[in-house]
Amino acid sequence: MVLAKKWIYAKAFSGLPTAENFRLEEETVAAIKDNEFLAEAVFLSVDPYMRPYMLQYPVGSVMIGGQIAKVLESKHPKYPVGSFVCGNFGWRTHTVCNPDEGELKPYVLPDFGKEPLSLGLGVLGMPGNTAYFGFLEICKPVVGETVVVSGAAGAVGSLVGQIAKIKGCQVIGIAGTDEKCEWLKSIGFDHTINYKTADIGEELKKAAPKGVDCYFDNVGGKITEIVCGQMNVFGRISVCGTISNYNSEAAKVTDPQRDYVWKQLKQEGFLVYRWKARYMEGIEQNLKWIQEGKLKYHETVTEGFENMPDGFIGMLTGGNTGKAVIKV
Amino acid sequence: MVLAKKWIYAKAFSGLPTAENFRLEEETVAAIKDNEFLAEAVFLSVDPYMRPYMLQYPVGSVMIGGQIAKVLESKHPKYPVGSFVCGNFGWRTHTVCNPDEGELKPYVLPDFGKEPLSLGLGVLGMPGNTAYFGFLEICKPVVGETVVVSGAAGAVGSLVGQIAKIKGCQVIGIAGTDEKCEWLKSIGFDHTINYKTADIGEELKKAAPKGVDCYFDNVGGKITEIVCGQMNVFGRISVCGTISNYNSEAAKVTDPQRDYVWKQLKQEGFLVYRWKARYMEGIEQNLKWIQEGKLKYHETVTEGFENMPDGFIGMLTGGNTGKAVIKV
Numbered sequence: 315m316v317l318a319k320k321w322i323y324a325k326a327f328s329g330l331p332t333a334e335n336f337r338l339e340e341e342t343v344a345a346i347k348d349n350e351f352l353a354e355a356v357f358l359s360v361d362p363y364m365r366p367y368m369l370q371y372p373v374g375s376v377m378i379g380g381q382i383a384k385v386l387e388s389k390h391p392k393y394p395v396g397s398f399v400c401g402n403f404g405w406r407t408h409t410v411c412n413p414d415e416g417e418l419k420p421y422v423l424p425d426f427g428k429e430p431l432s433l434g435l436g437v438l439g440m441p442g443n444t445a446y447f448g449f450l451e452i453c454k455p456v457v458g459e460t461v462v463v464s465g466a467a468g469a470v471g472s473l474v475g476q477i478a479k480i481k482g483c484q485v486i487g488i489a490g491t492d493e494k495c496e497w498l499k500s501i502g503f504d505h506t507i508n509y510k511t512a513d514i515g516e517e518l519k520k521a522a523p524k525g526v527d528c529y530f531d532n533v534g535g536k537i538t539e540i541v542c543g544q545m546n547v548f549g550r551i552s553v554c555g556t557i558s559n560y561n562s563e564a565a566k567v568t569d570p571q572r573d574y575v576w577k578q579l580k581q582e583g584f585l586v587y588r589w590k591a592r593y594m595e596g597i598e599q600n601l602k603w604i605q606e607g608k609l610k611y612h613e614t615v616t617e618g619f620e621n622m623p624d625g626f627i628g629m630l631t632g633g634n635t636g637k638a639v640i641k642v
Numbered sequence: 643m644v645l646a647k648k649w650i651y652a653k654a655f656s657g658l659p660t661a662e663n664f665r666l667e668e669e670t671v672a673a674i675k676d677n678e679f680l681a682e683a684v685f686l687s688v689d690p691y692m693r694p695y696m697l698q699y700p701v702g703s704v705m706i707g708g709q710i711a712k713v714l715e716s717k718h719p720k721y722p723v724g725s726f727v728c729g730n731f732g733w734r735t736h737t738v739c740n741p742d743e744g745e746l747k748p749y750v751l752p753d754f755g756k757e758p759l760s761l762g763l764g765v766l767g768m769p770g771n772t773a774y775f776g777f778l779e780i781c782k783p784v785v786g787e788t789v790v791v792s793g794a795a796g797a798v799g800s801l802v803g804q805i806a807k808i809k810g811c812q813v814i815g816i817a818g819t820d821e822k823c824e825w826l827k828s829i830g831f832d833h834t835i836n837y838k839t840a841d842i843g844e845e846l847k848k849a850a851p852k853g854v855d856c857y858f859d860n861v862g863g864k865i866t867e868i869v870c871g872q873m874n875v876f877g878r879i880s881v882c883g884t885i886s887n888y889n890s891e892a893a894k895v896t897d898p899q900r901d902y903v904w905k906q907l908k909q910e911g912f913l914v915y916r917w918k919a920r921y922m923e924g925i926e927q928n929l930k931w932i933q934e935g936k937l938k939y940h941e942t943v944t945e946g947f948e949n950m951p952d953g954f955i956g957m958l959t960g961g962n963t964g965k966a967v968i969k970v
Contacts, residue, residue: 441965619686636796
């Protein structure tokens with residue numbers, strides 16, 4: 315029988331967490347059954363997402379999170395004793411796990427060569443993949459483009475900027491101390507902005523004179539508003555997190571900005587002339603639908619060229635149903 | 643010599659336009675040169691976009707806009723006398739045009755069969771194509787999904803809802819009068835909400851009990867906030883317009899919400915587990931980049947399982963650079 319420790323979510327988060335929100339408990343670990351293994355934590359992860367995610371759990375739950383653990387006992391052929399696994403076991407020292415149950419399966423770490431095991435929680439784990447997929451698949455950066463990363467000195471942001479450099483982009487990182495900014499420059503960021511001391515908008519204009527093509531957003535809020543104001547046409551924004559409001563007292567289980575991430579929503583502005591090469595296709599299809607009786611139209615007609623302002627104002631105040639036109 | 647009329651943007655828009663913003667003028671029309679034609683307006687368009695777009699033009703400009711015009715004289719082989727063209731000629735009765743100049747070429751209307759020419763400004767023109775491409779290409783609706791359209795009784799919205807029905811979706815339209823709502827039902831909308839009299843959020847919950855998959859947004863503002871709160875995972879939002887703030891007194895040449903449309907920005911929230919089938923690809927690529935010296939990492943390590951809350955709180959307050967981990 316192993317004596318294990320675990321951290322309990324003792325009091326609901328409100329504002330910045332304090333020691334009161336957590337309680338350390340001991341537990342005895344049960345014997346493993348068929349297809350289970352027992353693993354002991356070696357490294358545990360603390361990540362920003364835990365702050366808003368825990369709001370979904372009742373007080374008294376074990377704190378959620380990933381860890382790298384060593385398999386001590388095993389009755390599962392794919393998780394042999396001595397292997398190291400990455401699993402979402404929560405804040406606990408010992409875990410009995412049936413890896414075939416649950417949605418996020420633990421996995422045996424691949425061979426990291428000379429790199430430390432802890433990277434399985436960082437660059438070679440969830441944050442690394444968040445940067446790799448979340449930046450490349452959503453921003454689809456092109457050589458020569460300008461990329462802005464907020465929360466740039468964090469686990470994800472610092473990787474996004476470097477991946478953008480690998481892809482041939484100009485990279486601007488926004489972080490909260492001069493030391494972080496210096497570090498970002500040392501790992502290849504072209505420009506950095508200390509959001510706590512700089513005029514972000516002015517600095518960004520200087521650092522990105524041609525505007526911003528891709529924005530990888532970890533923070534939301536005011537910084538995001540400023541960056542969005544300097545985006546170029548057909549800019550792409552990958553919304554990874556909204557850490558700027560994670561610790562607000564008002565943060566609730568449902569929060570519109572955070573929902574945007576959690577629901578993986580996609581939003582796109584457009585002008586119809588984007589499709590000008592296919593313009594006649596649209597007209598022909600709509601005509602066909604009209605002729606087949608599948609598409610109805612309504613016109614609100616104002617007679618007389620002299621009355622054009624009236625027709626315009628009427629349309630702006632909702633006076634029309636369907637298309638507003640002026641008949642000369 | 644033809645005596646023509648045109649409407650001048652006489653005073654800058656601020657708030658809802660009034661008669662004072664416009665001035666009717668006469669002008670004599672010059673003789674046409676090679677590759678030009680002279681056309682006389684038959685139908686002219688009034689559209690919501692004109693309100694914000696005009697802010698970019700100096701007072702004294704001719705009002706912008708599309709029209710259907712009949713070619714009266716022509717020295718261009720592709721625009722013969724008697725043909726009807728659709729062109730962005732502005733609010734004027736007569737236009738001399740070299741169609742090979744300028745970005746948005748006028749085009750001779752295709753054969754509309756028995757349908758009226760005015761449709762070239764509506765369902766068989768810019769609004770029709772806005773609905774066709776802007777909904778299908780951005781929302782990519784799937785049979786059985788729930789689609790919400792704001793500004794649903796307008797030229798674009800009324801078509802979007804019907805195209806959504808053609809594609810096998812459940813369609814909810816939001817409009818501003820009971821008459822508009824009745825009309826929308828008569829052309830096939832499954833549900834309608836009168837935003838001026840209903841509790842939009844409550845009505846939407848009833849009309850879309852399984853949540854909203856696609857939102858075609860013509861209005862922005864409060865309606866959009868409510869709809870976004872009821873989106874499903876992987877929901878798509880096509881942002882066509884933000885008419886709710888077009889007439890605000892504060893509306894300036896640059897407006898963040900409108901810029902989103904004009905710059906055709908794309909924004910997407912994500913969770914990394916979307917790519918769980920490719921998870922090892924990310925880890926392997928990041929490891930390769932580390933081994934090639936292209937990707938640097940930094941860890942902020944807190945020692946001791948007992949100190950896990952401190953490590954967590956420190957990370958939330960920006961105490962870490964790179965990945966924050968706990969070493970047991």
